[in-house]
Amino acid sequence: MKRETAWKIFAGEYNDSTYEIKGEGEMTPSYVITPLGAKVNRLFVIGVLTDVEKISEAGELVRAHISDPTGVFTLYSGEYQKDVTDILLNIEVPTFVAIVGKSRTYIPEEGTFLVSIRPERIVEVDADIRDKWILETCKNTKERIEAVFEAMKMEDSNIYQLKKLGYSQELSEGIFEALKNYGKIDLNKYIALIQESLQYLVPSKEIQSDLKTDDKKQEKIKKEKNTDIKKEEIKPEIEKVEDEKDIEIEKTILNIIKSLEGEDGAPWDLITEECEKKGIDDDSIEEALNSLMDKGLIYEPILGTIKTT
Numbered sequence: 001m002k003r004e005t006a007w008k009i010f011a012g013e014y015n016d017s018t019y020e021i022k023g024e025g026e027m028t029p030s031y032v033i034t035p036l037g038a039k040v041n042r043l044f045v046i047g048v049l050t051d052v053e054k055i056s057e058a059g060e061l062v063r064a065h066i067s068d069p070t071g072v073f074t075l076y077s078g079e080y081q082k083d084v085t086d087i088l089l090n091i092e093v094p095t096f097v098a099i100v101g102k103s104r105t106y107i108p109e110e111g112t113f114l115v116s117i118r119p120e121r122i123v124e125v126d127a128d129i130r131d132k133w134i135l136e137t138c139k140n141t142k143e144r145i146e147a148v149f150e151a152m153k154m155e156d157s158n159i160y161q162l163k164k165l166g167y168s169q170e171l172s173e174g175i176f177e178a179l180k181n182y183g184k185i186d187l188n189k190y191i192a193l194i195q196e197s198l199q200y201l202v203p204s205k206e207i208q209s210d211l212k213t214d215d216k217k218q219e220k221i222k223k224e225k226n227t228d229i230k231k232e233e234i235k236p237e238i239e240k241v242e243d244e245k246d247i248e249i250e251k252t253i254l255n256i257i258k259s260l261e262g263e264d265g266a267p268w269d270l271i272t273e274e275c276e277k278k279g280i281d282d283d284s285i286e287e288a289l290n291s292l293m294d295k296g297l298i299y300e301p302i303l304g305t306i307k308t309t
Contacts (some may be wrong), residue, residue, distance in 0.1 A: 004029060005170065005255035006044035006100050008137040011072030013038070014192045018113040019181040020105050022244060032103040032115055035182050036190060037151075041115055045073055046098045046125060046133040052088045069134060069200040070193050074116040080281040084119045091124070098125045098133070102283060120284070121245065131201055138194045144171065145187050145194075151175050152184070185278030219260050232244065249280060250288045254297060257306055265300075267309035 013034050021039075023030040032040045055063050060079040065072050065235040091097070101117040108114070147167050151157040157179060162172035165167065227234040256274045260266035275285045289306070292298045301307050 004041040006042040007038050007040050008044050008133065008140050008282050009034065009040065010070040010137055010141060010193060010197065011045075011047075011066075011068050011073045013073055013141065013190060014040070014073065014103075014115055017115050019177070021177065030103075030105075031174075032105060033174055033177045033181065035185050036141065036148055039170050039174035040103045040146060042100065042120075044098070044103055045196040046096065046101050046130045047073065047116070049088075050094050051093065051307050052091070053090070054091060062204055064088050066097065069291070073099075073110055074114075075101065075115055075119050075144070077119050079121060080279075082279060087122050088119075090124075096125045096127060096130050098123050098129065114279070122142065130286065134197050134201060138197055141190060141194055144175075147171060147175055148178070150188060151179060156174040166230055188266055189274055201281075246288070246291070248290045249284055250292055251298060252280065253285065253288045254292060257298060258308055265302075265305040266276055268304045268306060271306060 009060040010102075012108050013036055014032070015030045017034045017040075018118075019033045021031045021033060027039045032038075033038060045066060047066040047070065049065050050065050050072070052062055052064040055061050062077050062085055064077070064184050066075065067073075077088055079085070098121075099117065100121045101119040104116045104118050106114045106116065140268070147162065147165075150165055151162055157176065159169075159172045160174050162175060163169060228270055229293070253271070253275060256271055256278075257266045260270050260274065271289075272282070272285055274280075278286075298306050
């Protein structure tokens with residue numbers, strides 16, 4: 001199983017989500033499907049951390065909010081994310097932060113669907129990094145708008161047809177699910193979302209765009225002329241922190257496997273138990289094991305047993 005993409009997505013799109021594909025079994029990921037077809041298991045967001053609140057007496061569970069130009073992300077962090085929780089409890093607000101986290105959903109009653117983020121990593125960043133994230137997220141949102149527009153024009157839209165147009169497997173799958181579950185999507189709303197985000201950065205400049213709005217007409221809206229930022233120019237500090245911590249977790253888990261394995265390997269449940277004793281949560285265990293398998297450092301000789309190479 002490959003490591004899930006950390007989507008760059010605005011709060012305005014993420015919070016509009018009302019559909020989730022639930023994973024079957026502990027090792028199968030769940031996905032929030034946004035109206036523009038983002039198939040979100042993990043997110044990478046940057047914004048202003050506006051508040052942090054303890055919602056348990058001991059302080060092991062906190063709720064926080066991060067604001068971007070389009071809305072507010074809600075975060076919940078607990079004892080299984082102790083490093084992140086400690087940072088949130090000690091960080092000075094307001095401040096710019098970058099977050100990588102897992103998508104989470106909550107349905108308190110029928111007809112109410114709430115999304116949040118369970119943070120995995122958090123670092124403070126500066127306004128320049130925040131602005132570059134906004135530009136990149138505008139570009140990604142524009143691509144999804146165009147893909148949905150193309151899918152809505154098709155008589156019988158399907159994943160194969162979208163992939164033929166050059167869209168990725170995961171985006172094609174997400175758009176197919178979005179059209180099934182959201183019906184006709186108001187693309188003008190998300191075009192306006194991009195426009196507002198760019199105006200937030202450069203309110204005095206004229207912004208132009210040739211995004212298509214619906215199947216009847218093509219509207220001209222404003223878009224910054226200077227948004228063709230190369231991906232290599234955007235190197236958020238959080239990605240460096242994430243890589244370092246992931247490597248450390250992988251080393252720890254590899255050592256655990258070596259200490260537990262006999263001739264037949266190490267049982268999966270014992271590996272998980274030892275990892276949890278060291279404060280590694282289930283999602284991190286799963287991701288690290290998948291990464292170690294991809295690197296050829298471990299394999300699964302029989303189901304439920306892991307062995308080093």
